[in-house]
Amino acid sequence: MRRLAALVLAACLTLALAPAQASAFDLRPLKGHVSDPDHLLSNHDRSDIDDKLTKLQKDTWVAVTILVMDLPEDTDFAELGHEAFAKWKIGAGVDNSLLVVIPRTGHSHVHQEHAPPQFTKKEAISVASAEKPNTSVADRAQAIVTATSDLLRLRAMHRRPRGTIHKARGIKFLSAFAALLALMVLLTIRANKPQPTFG
Amino acid sequence: MAKLRSMVAPPLSLEPRGDHSGDEPSGAPPLVPGPEDSPTAAVTAPLAPELVDTLPRQWFALLRAHGPIAALVVIGAALRGFALSESKGSLIGDEAYYVQAARVIVGLPVLATHLHMAVARSFVDPNREHPPLAKVIMAEMIRLMGNREVAFRLPSVILGTLTIWLIYAIVLKLRGTRSQALLAACVLTFENLCLVHGRIATLDIYFVAFILVGTLLYLSSYLEVAALAFAIATLCKTNAILGLFAVLLYDAFMGRSYWRTPVWPTVGRRVLVVGLYLGFFLIGLGTLDCFFTEFTGPIAHLKHMASFHAGLKSQGSSGTHSTPFLWWNDEGTFNYLSVRSTRHGVVTKRLLFQAVMTGYVIFLAPLGLLYAAMKAWTLRSPLATFALASFLGNFVPIFMAWAVMSRTSYIYYMLPIIPSFALAFAFASGAVPTKVRWGFVAVMLYACALQYPIRVL
Numbered sequence: 001m002r003r004l005a006a007l008v009l010a011a012c013l014t015l016a017l018a019p020a021q022a023s024a025f026d027l028r029p030l031k032g033h034v035s036d037p038d039h040l041l042s043n044h045d046r047s048d049i050d051d052k053l054t055k056l057q058k059d060t061w062v063a064v065t066i067l068v069m070d071l072p073e074d075t076d077f078a079e080l081g082h083e084a085f086a087k088w089k090i091g092a093g094v095d096n097s098l099l100v101v102i103p104r105t106g107h108s109h110v111h112q113e114h115a116p117p118q119f120t121k122k123e124a125i126s127v128a129s130a131e132k133p134n135t136s137v138a139d140r141a142q143a144i145v146t147a148t149s150d151l152l153r154l155r156a157m158h159r160r161p162r163g164t165i166h167k168a169r170g171i172k173f174l175s176a177f178a179a180l181l182a183l184m185v186l187l188t189i190r191a192n193k194p195q196p197t198f199g
Numbered sequence: 200m201a202k203l204r205s206m207v208a209p210p211l212s213l214e215p216r217g218d219h220s221g222d223e224p225s226g227a228p229p230l231v232p233g234p235e236d237s238p239t240a241a242v243t244a245p246l247a248p249e250l251v252d253t254l255p256r257q258w259f260a261l262l263r264a265h266g267p268i269a270a271l272v273v274i275g276a277a278l279r280g281f282a283l284s285e286s287k288g289s290l291i292g293d294e295a296y297y298v299q300a301a302r303v304i305v306g307l308p309v310l311a312t313h314l315h316m317a318v319a320r321s322f323v324d325p326n327r328e329h330p331p332l333a334k335v336i337m338a339e340m341i342r343l344m345g346n347r348e349v350a351f352r353l354p355s356v357i358l359g360t361l362t363i364w365l366i367y368a369i370v371l372k373l374r375g376t377r378s379q380a381l382l383a384a385c386v387l388t389f390e391n392l393c394l395v396h397g398r399i400a401t402l403d404i405y406f407v408a409f410i411l412v413g414t415l416l417y418l419s420s421y422l423e424v425a426a427l428a429f430a431i432a433t434l435c436k437t438n439a440i441l442g443l444f445a446v447l448l449y450d451a452f453m454g455r456s457y458w459r460t461p462v463w464p465t466v467g468r469r470v471l472v473v474g475l476y477l478g479f480f481l482i483g484l485g486t487l488d489c490f491f492t493e494f495t496g497p498i499a500h501l502k503h504m505a506s507f508h509a510g511l512k513s514q515g516s517s518g519t520h521s522t523p524f525l526w527w528n529d530e531g532t533f534n535y536l537s538v539r540s541t542r543h544g545v546v547t548k549r550l551l552f553q554a555v556m557t558g559y560v561i562f563l564a565p566l567g568l569l570y571a572a573m574k575a576w577t578l579r580s581p582l583a584t585f586a587l588a589s590f591l592g593n594f595v596p597i598f599m600a601w602a603v604m605s606r607t608s609y610i611y612y613m614l615p616i617i618p619s620f621a622l623a624f625a626f627a628s629g630a631v632p633t634k635v636r637w638g639f640v641a642v643m644l645y646a647c648a649l650q651y652p653i654r655v656l
Binding site: 058096166167169170173174176177180181183184187188191192 | 306321346420421422423424426427468471475478479482483485486488489490495496
């Protein structure tokens with residue numbers, strides 16, 4: 001009987017703790033490009049950054065999301081980024097999306113979930129370190145948005161060319177298609193050549 | 200002036216011959232070009248005064264011959280192009296798959312609310328269960344005009360409008376009269392499924408339009424070019440293979456006297472057409488695969504498509520799924536999009552895009568097809584035979600896929616079959632009084648007015 005009670009207690013404890021393990025961070029539903037659950041940004045700053053990121057997405061086709069949050073120093077940013085990508089479906093599974101986490105204190109982090117990533121490691125560090133120390137969260141966020149925007153706009157000018165996947169093979173197929181097209185033209189002309197009439 | 204006159208005079212060979220003795224004469228009376236009608240003669244000789252008098256008559260003849268179909272095409276384009284962006288932000292029906300795929304191909308971020316694919320890479324078609332051509336066209340339109348509704352729906356409007364003229368030209372090629380051709384064009388202009396698919400960005404109108412292009416070329420003896428058109432249709436959606444099957448079936452029906460003693464050069468040319476079709480399709484798919492998908496060649500992609508479609512099993516008649524039996528009673532319908540705008544509690548606008556056929560068309564279709572089948576057998580009428588072949592070629596395989604393999608089926612699978620209904624009606628219209636034809640046109644207009652997807656109240 002005692003063993004059964006212990007089992008029931010263990011099961012209850014497991015069930016009670018399970019949600020806490022599943023979601024370690026307070027990620028509320030995302031509206032727009034900025035999530036600010038602790039209200040570290042003013043309404044004006046939030047809407048300004050959101051507008052900038054919306055325009056950036058329109059211009060460069062990269063979805064950037066900013067998470068501003070009061071986080072402890074030992075936060076696992078990789079885990080937070082992974083969870084945010086999964087919950088918010090940033091970029092909806094498409095690779096051209098990134099998340100910038102700006103904690104109240106400490107350094108910001110750029111998280112890229114999909115391969116190939118938008119930024120190289122060096123670029124991600126340069127974006128994250130664009131913030132000036134000892135400034136307000138809003139200023140840091142604005143600085144990061146500017147750095148991200150500059151880099152992405154520069155990238156947009158040198159977009160990854162289409163069809164890089166099997167380009168050489170594609171050109172071979174294209175040549176074969178052109179040859180077949182020529183054959184078709186010849187066959188059509190031959191088949192529809194006016195026949196000589198007699199009498 | 201003389202050059203204009205030479206343009207106005209239609210070539211005699213283009214004048215269709217009536218399939219029925221009771222048919223009214225088709226369009227303008229044929230004009231016999233005289234020696235002075237040649238461009239060189241016109242340059243040297245002055246214009247005779249009696250010929251100047253005939254010019255207005257020629258213009259009238261031109262207007263009488265081509266005015267009605269031009270009007271139908273303009274009306275069809277207007278119905279399809281009206282308020283294309285009205286469903287601001289909403290995707291209609293399967294646009295949720297194909298427009299998203301086009302956006303990914305072009306490199307746009309996809310909104311989470313539209314997600315249908317688990318993982319996607321920019322510039323790579325995530326919708327691997329269909330060939331990429333139609334989606335690539337949409338993607339290029341988005342690249343050209345921006346991520347707007349007009350951009351990805353405009354090709355459908357153009358192709359949907361083109362089908363109206365194509366069916367008209369096909370009836371004339373099949374020796375139908377001009378009034379028969381106009382009736383067929385009228386069906387494709389106002390029929391609800393054709394109208395809705397002619398203004399949304401799905402794959403169906405692409406392949407139907409290219410099938411009709413292929414059919415027209417085939418009937419015009421450009422068999423090899425027709426193979427290319429059918430291959431392009433199949434690169435939009437694989438169902439288009441049935442279009443080629445239908446024209447070959449038509450050939451077989453028309454040449455049934457030669458079944459025992461085949462004319463080998465004729466048979467050989469058909470085999471060559473099939474070979475060309477397969478070549479164009481496989482090489483075209485390979486090209487598109489290399490530039491827009493992760494497949495290394497057409498065979499791997501074909502295997503994927505085959506396994507995907509074989510896995511789509513019928514789940515009975517629920518939701519969007521339906522059985523081919525139900526379609527004949529205009530059942531199995533569903534809404535692609537239903538939105539109501541209200542102001543102060545009063546409905547001001549209604550968007551209702553339905554996957555439903557016009558009742559008059561589907562209910563009359565069995566009668567029209569039966570009549571066409573009878574006359575195809577007894578009269579060997581090209582128009583009746585093609586209506587029958589087109590119906591059998593497009594419907595029977597879909598029916599068999601459902602009946603034998605339990606394949607999922609939807610009511611919009613009837614879209615490529617509606618042209619065969621239009622042809623059957625066109626043929627049958629030759630046997631009914633003119634007033635009945637006008638009555639049919641009137642009910643088509645009535646149904647179109649009732650079912651038109653956009654309504655400002």
